[in-house]
Amino acid sequence: MCGLTGFLNEKTIPTELALAVTSRMSDALTHRGPDAHGVWAEDCIALGHRRLSILDLSEAGAQPMHSLCGRFVLVFNGEIYNHAELRRSLEKLDAAPAWRGHSDTETLLAGFAHWGIDETLQRAHGMFALALWDRQLRKLSLARDRMGEKPLYWGWAGRAIVFGSELKALRAHPEFSHELCTDAVSLYFHFGYVPAPRSIYRHIYKLEPGCILEIDGAPPGTRPASALRPGERHGTLGIRRFWSLNDTLETGRRRQLTNEHDALNLLERSLASAVSKQTLSDVPLGAFLSGGIDSSLVASLMQKNSDRPIKTFTIGFDVAAFNEAPHAAAVAKHLGTDHTEMTVTQSEARSVIPLLPELYDEPFADSSQIPTYLVAKLAKSQVTVALSGDGGDELFGGYNRYFWGPRIWDRISWMPYPLRQLLGRSISAVPVASWDQMGAAAAKLSSRAAIAHPGDKAHKLAHRLQNVHSMDDLYRSLVTEWPAAPVKWASSDTLTSSIDDPLPPFLDEAPQARMMAQDLRSYLPDDILCKVDRAAMATSLETRVPLLDPDLVALSARLPLHMKIRDGKGKWALREILYRHVPKDLIERPKAGFGIPVGEWLRGPLRPWAEDLLSVEVLSRDDILDPLPIRKVWEEHLSRRRDWTVRLWYVLMFQAWRMAQSDQ
Structure with a gap:
């Protein structure tokens, strides 16, 4: 896991200046890659990289990385789990260079040189965001993985196209504009996150999952009037898909499985394969364990394939109604994992709140961001990589x-x-x-x-x-x-x-x-995966999501609905497989989620903080928010006439972000 950034300028700029700007941008991503730092510039292009060493810890894995032929320069964030298989394919085709190391970055470069970017990414199974400069064609390509596990922002700063793993890198460019995107603000208040392709800033966008953005030569001389979508072009800039969720769903429909016994066995093999591939690491590795279906299944398969107890981590709370830790401990005991549990006080959980604007860069209001950060911080104390169970709800029908x-x-x-x-x-x-x-x-x-x-x-x-x-x-x-x-x-x-x-x-x-399909294309990448990536990367922890393996996603599309939702319960197929490894009575309980008592905190210890942010004077600043409906919701919540926890958290996270921006 790493952080990447860079820019493509309209005209050639002095190399020293380009390197200085790129260094400043990449320094904003130090938390994503504390192990090494690299920058490169040539003519109008500059690339920066922060490295969290996971595979090939030697200098042979350093970035920006040049292809052996000298044509391509790459910065890459993520992991390609089947890169050894890709290497073997290249070797059979006599297309492999004299390998300098065993990093997946080097494998990608060889693939781009032989197969081109589209075919290489279609062959690659992993999570990634990357920027590739073709020195021969003078073409910049940005790409993001199929499901959106890794983030990638892009847009305009003056006459340059800037890009990076997080918005804080783009903000470090001297010509970055902090102008708000009013469409993004409105959408944020609907969903609690800014859905792709927009970001909170005008003319800055999220590259959508499964997409490649290409710029031939110089950036366009003008900016598009609205967010550019896959299949659209603007001057020298165009976006296309190398993978389509709709195509995957259509193919699954045509190849639907009918025999339940065979389907479950095939699903278990696919799950085991995905977990096995994602345990490839040259550094210590563990797993989050909440005691729910998805994380328990990942931990079960991970432990089955290990000759020693795997490390698992969970957070407990000192409020019984929100404490899932005993369930996780019971599953860990049954599996025989090396389990670490930390009970967090309400005061410790609330101490995370001031960090959230910096962690998430734009307004983000999923309150489980707090325990997610805490469990990532706990895991980082012992490992560098942690597997999570995210994706099971959207793929296999888990939400109420x-x-x-x-x-x-x-x-x-x-x-x-x-x-x-x-x-x-x-x-x-x-x-x-x-x-x-x-x-x-x-x-x-x-x-x-x-x-x-x-x-x-x-x-x-x-x-x-x-x-x-x-x-x-x-x-x-x-x-x-x-x-x-x-x-x-x-x-x-x-x-x-x-x-x-x-x-x-x-x-x-x-x-x-x-x-489920609607959740897969927005809620999953823009909320769930964003939440986990930012929380984990803030602690320099890499997270991996086996349930989003491409083969597993394709297989889920082949399962008929009755193998996902049955008798009023979701994730039927996952449950049936999990019961082969963990007793049913350790798992079956009402779905609780990773909750915290935010509503009560707002009426109690967080009330002074909230009152400041929700005062008419502060709400009226910048002429953005309408204080009347917000004050009404706040008063109804305080009086207990209504429970407006979620609505208020949306406003408070927006306000906290605005205050943090004004202080910069």
């Missing part, structure tokens, strides 16, 4: 919205829209407190457990009744926290992102599978 989203739509879609609006208004007319009282009374008369916050849920349902016209509308409402962004410009209701891209037509009849 996949179950009750379609149920809601089935129950309301028959109603004419005016009738749904009337019903929604009727539900909204009953105060939240009254719904809570009715919910408590119903629970006393029933053997079922009481529904948490029934008033909040009733009013959210009322909003959906009045505003959704299709299953896609319902999905968007389920992943949207602020239906109307609290900003002072025109409504962003018509703004689109990668979430809105067309999906294969066969998914029109499979709402659960359609929601």
Whole structure:
């Protein structure tokens, strides 16, 4: 794991100046690569690299790396897990150079020289972001892995194209503009993250997963009016896909598996292979273990393939309702791992909050970013690489919205829209407190457990009744926290992102599978993988995600929906495989997630911090936010009339980021 950066200038600049600027940009990424530093410049191009040594710890793995033929220069962040296989293929074709070392960076360069960039990346299984300069054609290529495990930003700073693993590297360029992208701000308040291809800054973008950006010669003389998408060009700049989620889903549909026994055996072999490939390392390695299905499965297969106890890590909390550590400890004991658990006090967890604007570079409001950072910091104390179980929910149907989203739509879609609006208004007319009282009374008369916050849920349902016209509308409402962004410009209701891209037509009849695909192309890369990458890299820890191995992603597309969601539970196939390694009673419990009591903190120890950021005076700065809806939500939360934890966290993370920017 490393950090890369650089720029392509419109005209040739003095080499000393180019190297000085690139050094400043790459120094901003020291946390991503504390082991070594390299910069290179020539004519109008400059490349910088920070190295976290994982494979080939010698100087033979140093970057920027030149191909043996002298044509290509590469900076690369990530790991190519099948690079030894690629080397053998090149050797059989007599296309291998005299290898200088055993790094995957050198393998990629040889592949680019022989196969070209598209075919090489299609052959490569791994996580990566890279910048490749072709000295012969004077062409810059930027590329990002299929699922978006590794980040890559690009955009304009003056007349130069700048790029890097994190926005802080781009900000270090002397001509970087800090102008906000108003579209990105509106979308952030919908989702709690800025969805690709936008970033929080105007004219700065995220390269979308599975894509290659190429610039032939000099950067375009003008900037595009809107975010450039795959398949589009602007002057000398164009973006294309080397891998397509839609194509993978279509192929899986044509090759669907029907025999459950054979499907489970094939899936277990694929899982074991993915885990085995991702344990390749020249440095100490371990795994995150929450005690849930995905992380337990990864740890199980990892331990099975190891001749010694693997290292596993979990964080516990001193609040029982949020403490998953005992479940992880039970799984670790059964597997026989070398398990490390650290109980974190509420004060220690809250101490992470001031670090978040710097860690994430742009507003980011998934509060599990706090425990993710803490478990990464714990793991880094003993290992340099940690495997995680991310991706299982999106690939195999684990989120609750996949179950009750379609149920809601089935129950309301028959109603004419005016009738749904009337019903929604009727539900909204009953105060939240009254719904809570009715919910408590119903629970006393029933053997079922009481529904948490029934008033909040009733009013959210009322909003959906009045505003959704299709299953896609319902999905968007389920992943949207602020239906109307609290900003002072025109409504962003018509703004689109990668979430809105067309999906294969066969998914029109499979709402659960359609929601999973929508999550795979936005929520997974822009929230989940971003959260893990930034939290881990802040501690100089490399994370790997075996469930996102390309073969495994393709295999998941071949599993019919009933092998993923069955009897009201998700991840059926993963569960069946896990039960071969871990007793069922250690795993089966309600899905809890990696939660923390943020809502109560805001009413208690975090209240002074929140009051400062949510004051009318601070909210009104820069004429961006509308204080009225925000203050209303804050007052309702403090009075306990509503639980607005998530909405408030969106605002607070935006405000904290703005304050951090103004201090720079």
